[in-house]
Amino acid sequence: MAKLFVTRTRARYGETDASGIVYYNSYFVYFELGRVEMFRELGLPYDWRLPIADTACRYHASARFDDLLEIRSFVEEIRSCGFRIGGRVYRVIEADPAAEPTLLVEGHTSMVTVDADRRPTPLPDAFRAALTPLL
């Protein structure tokens, strides 16, 4: 099973919408928080030539303001010119920290390594070496 990278954040007031729950595009911000922390732990540069090729999210339950969220990120796939990172966002049950958190959403994001002209270019060795053992 893929190694999980875990980080936490609280749902912010500005991330909610008039239906009272966290707005659907906020989860892509959470997924990115997860990827940033994964890259930090791996010592890989995040702010690099890594445009996003596609992303998706499936919603199971909703988060509310101030919910403590746990973001779990993992390598789903390594490709010749990029990779795909999976993400899941959970609500931590603060009254019972030992309880398994509730799965809210799951999704993924594919990133492509490109050259200075933004053409796909083979995944650099440093990325391949760091990501391969995580699958």
Next chain:
Amino acid sequence: MAKLFVTRTRARYGETDASGIVYYNSYFVYFELGRVEMFRELGLPYDWRLPIADTACRYHASARFDDLLEIRSFVEEIRSCGFRIGGRVYRVIEADPAAEPTLLVEGHTSMVTVDADRRPTPLPDAFRAALTPLL
């Protein structure tokens, strides 16, 4: 072919990110603008019990600040308890308004009709009647 609903907006400065292009989650805002205008044209209530079940986006080219964007929305699928709306975002070539706009991203969003307890409930007749001819 499904009927297209078309609306336009300009990429806002706050929607860009430090890579100089529109941030990846902004397209879910554009998709929603498209759905809102589709519902307005159809006379359907948007702000209704319609939680989002899943969404996805594939990125082909990027938008920059102040680009004139055209959002095309269409019904992709009607389900027993919901439906799926497709969306494409184009960049209008302002110097040549007759030119075909450039496709930037394409995606979709599935919405589920739920009852007051947020359990899936059959798609109301008004929705079915309005959406079916659009497929």
Next chain:
Amino acid sequence: MAKLFVTRTRARYGETDASGIVYYNSYFVYFELGRVEMFRELGLPYDWRLPIADTACRYHASARFDDLLEIRSFVEEIRSCGFRIGGRVYRVIEADPAAEPTLLVEGHTSMVTVDADRRPTPLPDAFRAALTPLL
């Protein structure tokens, strides 16, 4: 009285928050929409070396999802190294287009002209010439 520059937008779902109204920082996006359209009309470059020095907003009434908003922008002050743009956001009464819109918020934003090292530099002549008659 200062010349008014007017543009309109609808309050987006993602701009609302769990209290059911438009989130307080969204008005700074609306103010910027107003400034961008002002600069477009004046033929001035918006995406220039114009960092923001300060901004403020006073809230009188709230906007809800899909409200039609009118943003009025005007030059409040011209300084040696910058200027201050005022903004007001109104809710258009769609049922009675002849009615005076409702004032929702008023505020301002000060921008400073800087050189390549981000040190304040005198307001370029093109800006001074374009903005002075508007006071």
Next chain:
Amino acid sequence: MAKLFVTRTRARYGETDASGIVYYNSYFVYFELGRVEMFRELGLPYDWRLPIADTACRYHASARFDDLLEIRSFVEEIRSCGFRIGGRVYRVIEADPAAEPTLLVEGHTSMVTVDADRRPTPLPDAFRAALTPLL
């Protein structure tokens, strides 16, 4: 001197804009993070009838993606029907944690206590008792 409430966050990628720095309205999100943590420490409900009456921000230096930010919040004023919370956002110098952080922005937000009809109502005793010793 007013008691300081301190919390930290990292500047998120989606909070930056095409100029490469954190977008100007993101600081109002940071100010709110500070207020939420202040209220949590004080045991006061945040998600209460507390509409915002005005807010302002003065920008001294800019934050970039992934900067570690420290938000300091404090009570600036207690009024008959509300209060004003000040906020400052600093960049932590991670290479030298003992160094004084760099002040980026300072601002404030006034909140009004209202009744169920959204008319100003005297500040509840629980708020007055909790906030007064902090001035």
